[in-house]
Amino acid sequence: MNETDVTKNITNNNKKHVKISPPLIAMLLAMLLFLLSGLLPAGYSTLQGAIRQGLNILRLASFIAIIGAGQTLVIISGGEGIDLSAGPIVTVGALLTYMIINGQNSLILPVLLLVIATGAVIGLFNGLGITYLKISPFVMTLGMAGVVQGALILWTKGYYDGRVAPIMTQLAARDLIWGIPGMIFIWILIGILMTLLLERTRYGKQLFAIGVNRVAARLSGVKVKRMVVFTYVLAGAMAAFSGFLLVGYTQNAGPNLGNQYLFPSIIAVAIGGTQMSGGKGSYFGTIAGAIVIQLISSLLTTMQLPQALQQIIYGSLLVLILIIYGREKSLRS
């Protein structure tokens, strides 16, 4: 398999102490996978076909990467941070948009604000539970995911009806200019904003600081609890916003729309070299990881593997990435 080849490369690199950053490895891996996918019977044969397929992959990857944006922040913040409520929050964002807008362009802005506020409130509960009640982030966000899912069922009563606004369709599903989908421009914009947030703001600096060592960060004047809560609020708002974008592409929303993106987005963050224990990572890595995971997923789909086998492969892939990148220091050292 391709992944194992690359794994070997990575371990070789480590042995020779050649430093290639994980996001770069992921990008190279993505290119390699894309070239390989051209060799498949269902692959492209002309340059034009290759471009079209490439753009399609990028468009699909954009959703994983945008949902992974909030996840990247939460994981960098450390303390075993992870946001499993992202899946249902995406669904909430999508359903709110879908059912309230109902085809009216004029409602886009108020609904967008409502969507972001809803996500932020759910994130606030996550953050408060994790910091003040000391609930393990995984368990807290998983519990919250259940609450959100339950609230969705109570709200919709199994009846999903609505329509997306025409402008959203234009932006998220169609090509904007030069045959490039509008989603890709939105993605580039989000990528720039995320990178600026992480690299150029005080928030970003403090986020990495609390990810590396919370005690040290607190002693050097970072308000750790406030930072963590704010990070989960931000992650919730971003996930809800992703739902808003996602429904513009799918044109349709159901009760499990977001859940299928949750695990891929976490793997994307991991592939991109963001340390699962926090303190290290980049959004560029998540972008590269999203492309890799989308390529793998397309590959598995064209090979017509059953869903169960795909699930096993995803799980094994995550374990593999963790073994390569995510070692904690052992007690002996």
Added chain:
Amino acid sequence: MPEKKNNHKFINWVTAVNKKYAIGIPLILLVVSTVIFFSLQTNIFEPGTISRLTNSNFRTWLPVLLLTMGQGLVLIGGGLDLSNGSIVSVGNVVLALYITSADEPWHNLAIVALVIAFGLAAGFLNGFLTVYLGLQPVIVTFATSFIYAGLALLLLPTPGGAIPRDYTNFYRNTQYLGVPFSLLLLFFLLLLWGIFRHRKYGRFLYAVGGNPKAAYTTGVPVTWVKISTYVLSGLLASFGAISYSLLTGSGFSGSGADMMLPSITGAIIGGISFSGGSGSLVGAVFGGIILGNIRRIISIARIDSWAVTLVNALVIVFALAAPGAINLLRRKK
């Protein structure tokens, strides 16, 4: 004011019991929730009702209670096992697929042994990855849970299979001196733990969970103690799979998915903390029973069926939040 003084004495006594056995508050909650549950029954004074209800409750709860014990061990050791539910799924699917007739006791015994061996192996894999390779328990067991769940889905894509009636009837109806089989098994396991708790293994476990560095420097085999908690969790999950299969008599690849979060919640209500090294298994079992009682009370309350998912999820979140909230209030005082 003598009343207040009395009250004080009572609180002192509770804290003393809580400190010594770490089950004070869970015990009170257990008694209260059980009394409420039974008082809501209409025909409670008819002979045999209590025994019938006890049997039906415990045979339903046994799978989750077994998982809660395993989770409790892992949590005391300072880890977290998110894959125990998926181990149940695999065991349940294997049992439903291969145990089809009561006429082949040796074949059936071999299958049961296979399920137990799988539980041990899966637990060992979790322990090996988290402890030996030093990966984060949360994310690793999350990944392996995907692998195991995928395996279950691969083996049995659609619900089916049938456990022979002789076996299921034995599990459902056996009572010794009015005590149901499931409750006896729990007593037996707790007794077994009671023996080990105050010997080397138990003391090592609490030392490892409380302060692994100190335990390591005083010569406790930290790695092996920690791995053993995951192995025991896997073993108890395979017991859970067997009891669940006997309870439902059929196979379903998602059978364990809803057990993982309750297993953590039960342990937390029972006084075990996420940071490890404190709490007791008796408390964890009490916590599991409390959770079961609450769910039963909710189902008696006949709430809107669209709201059931939300209410159950809220119960989980509140139960997770309660210990932290109590701590927070105490510190403020």
